[in-house]
Amino acid sequence: MLAFVFPALLFYSVFMLAPAIGGIWYSLTDWNGLNPSYKLVGFANYIEALTDDPIYLKSVFFTLKYVMFMVVLQNAFALLLAVLVESRRRSKVWFRTIFMMPNMMSMIIGGFMWMFIFTKVLPYIANHTILHFLDRSWIGDPGYSFYAILIVALWGGVGYLMIIYIAALQGVPQNLKEAAAIDGANKIQTFWRVTLPMILPAVTIGIFVTLNSSFKVFDVVYALTGGGPGRATQVIALNILEEAFYRNNRYGYASAKAMILFVIVCLITLVQLRLMKIREVEV
Amino acid sequence: MSSESTNAIGANPRGRVGSGLIFLALVVVAAFTLLPIAMSLLNSLKTDGEILNNILSIPAHFEFSNYINTFRKIKFMRSLWNTVVVATVGLTGIILFGSMAGYKLSRTRGKLSEFLFGLFVMSMLIPFHSIMITLTKIARDLNIQGHIIGLGLIYIGLGVPMAIFLYHGFVKSIPRELEEAAVIDGCGEFKLFFTIIFPLLLPVTATIAILNTLWMWNDFLLPLLMLTDSDQYTLLLSTNMLFGEYGNNDWSAILAALVMAMLPAMALYLLLQKYITKGIAEGAIKG
Structure with a gap:
């Protein structure tokens, strides 16, 4: 058996397991990345991150806010689009192809494209038409840049979830819907009472996927605002990166911040798995 | 109503x-x-x-x-080649090692097999950002930072758990009788796997290939941490390089770069749309 498993285990151990365990170890030290000598500091890094680092805490809360908006909006839009697209006959394939398109490119590319829209195209439209309200500092004003990030993230992510929801919708037996129609249910009632309960497992997956990906959000923010203006849109991943590589080289401290992110993601996953189990038993 | x-x-x-x-x-x-x-x-x-x-x-x-102009500025052919090399090295390793391990772990019973499978699956919980700092140090120590092949090797380590998970599930649907017959015919373990089992895994191999190609092709953060020399840059890194520190962007050049960087993935998508959509739906539901 080991002959088959060994190659995978080797790469996995060196590039995944070792960094994970090493990260836990370094998070308990004052290592600065360059100096070969460092000493154990216990949980001091964790305590500092959670009590004495307003920049980090701000990035955590900003990420949480982003996650909440994404979980609700991304799933709602994806489900709505899936239902609408599935209701078409001939144009179905076209719409699906188009909505899925942004998901095929890196959000770095998508983010840069949207930067062009926000900083060049929208101001141009505002100046040349009556749509003056479009002339905002979408990227430069912290009040708007959150929504700019949200728009781009939804643009890039909705298509992916839509595919999952379409697959689920296609799995709902047609005769159930027909039976509901014969019983006098209209389309909206049929959706809420028949279709939605049938696709709940897909909704769980959708929420899980969104939670997981939006806690780790990086590319969109990097491309669009770089965390700015100032640090107004800095997410956890950017904060860790800055701490480790661009500011003080405090690798040990940055590792502690990274472990806190790990714990958050783990907790959410465990809760999610528990919920999934309970629901599966009920159905 | x-x-x-x-x-x-x-x-x-x-x-x-x-x-x-x-x-x-x-x-x-x-x-x-x-x-x-x-x-x-x-x-x-x-x-x-x-x-x-x-x-x-x-x-x-x-x-x-x-x-x-942009074609020269971002060394397009060079960057495209680098991206292809990284994805090829990564994908080859992920599929080869992932299928071998997934198959064997699925067919073997016992504590060790269960433990190893659990170890691989557990790691799918670990966010990349939690390991990136130490990973950078390890890459430096192993002297693979700044090498595109090295970057591909790292992708193998990061991508192999999900491949094992998907292969592990798929192998269960393959009847054991095939292997038993082959063993009676005196077929060795590796020969049995590569000539009989691996071809049967094709549907799930396609899903894994699609998901991982998309991931590696569009990943930005790991190359950003690993590649130091612009000759090694992937398409995304070369494009990113066009942005100045303080605004004043040369948009005509940047937009051309964005279109060029987007083109390969888009072409592939329109060509293989059916399989990509299917692969994504399956990957999400089983993963």
């Missing part, structure tokens, strides 16, 4: 109006989706002055010089 409505959907005027509204809504969303892509495409063919004055119009004449 009106009691007149019959079960023949769309037969009454009300159904037709509703259907028209849905179509209209979908067209609006489609336009929104295509807007940044179309705008980039259009303006990448204009001069900087034309971008400033007529951002929305079709270009007066096609200014291909943007593409020629």
Whole structure:
């Protein structure tokens, strides 16, 4: 058996397991990345991150806010689009192809494209038409840049979830819907009472996927605002990166911040798995 | 709801109006989706002055010089080659090692097998950002930082757990009788796997290939941490390089770069759309 498993285990151990365990170890030290000598500091890094680092805490809360908006909006839009697209006959394939398109490119590319829209195209439209309200500092004003990030993230992510929801919708037996129609249910009632309960497992997956990906959000923010203006849109991943590589080289401290992110993601996953189990038993 | 409505959907005027509204809504969303892509495409063919004055119009004449300049500036062929090499090394390792391990772990019973499988699956919980700092140090220590092959090797380590998970599930659906017959014929373990089992895994191999290619092709953060020399840059890193520190972006050059960087993935998508969509749906549901 080991002959088959060994190659995978080797790469996995060196590039995944070792960094994970090493990260836990370094998070308990004052290592600065360059100096070969460092000493154990216990949980001091964790305590500092959670009590004495307003920049980090701000990035955590900003990420949480982003996650909440994404979980609700991304799933709602994806489900709505899936239902609408599935209701078409001939144009179905076209719409699906188009909505899925942004998901095929890196959000770095998508983010840069949207930067062009926000900083060049929208101001141009505002100046040349009556749509003056479009002339905002979408990227430069912290009040708007959150929504700019949200728009781009939804643009890039909705298509992916839509595919999952379409697959689920296609799995709902047609005769159930027909039976509901014969019983006098209209389309909206049929959706809420028949279709939605049938696709709940897909909704769980959708929420899980969104939670997981939006806690780790990086590319969109990097491309669009770089965390700015100032640090107004800095997410956890950017904060860790800055701490480790661009500011003080405090690798040990940055590792502690990274472990806190790990714990958050783990907790959410465990809760999610528990919920999934309970629901599966009920159905 | 009106009691007149019959079960023949769309037969009454009300159904037709509703259907028209849905179509209209979908067209609006489609336009929104295509807007940044179309705008980039259009303006990448204009001069900087034309971008400033007529951002929305079709270009007066096609200014291909943007593409020629950018092609050289971002070392397009070099970057494309680097990206292909990274993805090829990564994908080969993920599929080869992932299928071997997934198959064997699925067929073997016992504590050790269960433990190893659990170890691989557990790691799918670990966010990349939690390991990136130490991973950078390990890459430096192993002297693979700054090498595209090294980057590909790292992708093997990061991508192999999900591949094992998917292969592990798929192997269960393959009857054991095949292997037993082959063993009686005196077929060795590796020969048995590569000649008989591996071809049967093709459907799940396709899913894994699609998901991982998309991931590696579009990943930005790991190459950013690993590649130091612009000769090693992937397409995304080369494109990123065009942005100055303090605004003043040369948009005609940047937009041309964005279109060029987007093109390979888009072409592949339109070509293999059916498989990609299927792979994504399956990967999400099983993963």
